[in-house]
Amino acid sequence: MAAAAHDAGHQTSLGVDNRKLLMWIFLASECLFFGTLISTYLIFKGQSLVGPFPGDILDIPLTSTSTFVLLMSSVTMVLAVYGAQHGRLGLMRGMLVGTILLGTTFLGFQVYEFRHFGHVGLNLGTNQFGATFFLMTGFHGVHVGVGVLYLTSLLLGSMRRSGLGKERALWVDTAGLYWHFVDVVWIVIFTIVYLIPE
Amino acid sequence: MSHEASAGHGHEEHPPTTIRQYVLIGIILAVITAVELVVSYYPPGSLEIPLLLGLSAVKFGIVAALFMHLKFEHKIMTRMFLIGIVLAASLMIAVFALFTHDDTDNRVLPDREAITAGAGGH
Structure with missing residues (x-):
């Protein structure tokens, strides 16, 4: 098929698709990005002179729920990849919709949390905790938002007549890599910010 | 043989994981998160932080190896x-x-009670 021939043109001498390799290199660079943000948060942890302090306002049950939602979105994402790879387009589309909804729900939790913190007087300029917390979790939220748009574009593409078929499963696979990376970053942030005491 | 390596030779291979296994992995991840919460609420003394970091690393590894298919790539x-x-x-x-070298005198938790009392006195 034309699509298969087109995709075959992306193979490197290693037998690795260069688009997938590019995504892995991009994710490796993202490790540095989030590593810097997490380092900054840890350096200023416990150094705030004025409140609100993390122990006063962090709502662990709420964030645990949003963490569960993001974890489950990884399950739906991997099932979407499974559907694409096995030619089960209905499964792929359904799971993409599920992932988009779960990702949007996670963002809803984050918006609620940010607004609540604003109401109790914590913002970017309040103290070191506010500055580093909003920067780190905000950038993660932006990544989730980009992921939702990425998956939505795939879903819309799959509805075109010449859209995502089994031959182009790699597109979904690559998007899945991005989504799972956003999930593993949150696994680290959730532990460091919410679970480990100040 | 990995999926991509074989794909380059005209075959189509995918990770051998089934839907049932993926769902099971998701349940395991959720259980680990629940254990993390228990550890956070009922900290086992000095083991708390190593345990939380360890559980977090296990979740990270599971997602990277099985969901991101690194194990099969x-x-x-x-x-x-x-x-x-x-x-x-x-x-x-x-x-x-960079931020802590030669700065150990200032790497102590601030005395918030004194600061709050001072602010209240004005």
């Missing part, structure tokens, strides 16, 4: 990702050293 993908992680860890150590 060409090794160059794993190497690329590891390079990023090692560089990030090095960067974190360097940043910590």
Whole structure:
């Protein structure tokens, strides 16, 4: 098929698709990005002179729920990849919709949390905790938002007549890599910010 | 043979994981998160932080190996990702050293009660 021939043109001498390799290199660079943000948060942890302090306002049950939602979105994402790879387009589309909804729900939790913190007087300029917390979790939220748009574009593409078929499963696979990376970053942030005491 | 390596030779192979196994992995991840919460609410003394970091690393490994299919991919993908992680860890150590070296006198928790009392007195 034309699509298969087109995709075959992306193979490197290693037998690795260069688009997938590019995504892995991009994710490796993202490790540095989030590593810097997490380092900054840890350096200023416990150094705030004025409140609100993390122990006063962090709502662990709420964030645990949003963490569960993001974890489950990884399950739906991997099932979407499974559907694409096995030619089960209905499964792929359904799971993409599920992932988009779960990702949007996670963002809803984050918006609620940010607004609540604003109401109790914590913002970017309040103290070191506010500055580093909003920067780190905000950038993660932006990544989730980009992921939702990425998956939505795939879903819309799959509805075109010449859209995502089994031959182009790699597109979904690559998007899945991005989504799972956003999930593993949150696994680290959730532990460091919410679970480990100040 | 990895999926990508074989794909380059005209075959189509995918990770051998089934839908049932993926769902089971999701349940395991949720259970680990629940255990983390229990550890957080009922801390086992000095083991709390190592335990939480360990559980977090296990979740990270499960997602990377089984959901991101690193276990089944060409090794160059794993190497690329590891390079990023090692560089990030090095960067974190360097940043910590930069901000804490020769500054140990100031690396103590602030006396918030005194600050609050002082602010109340004015």
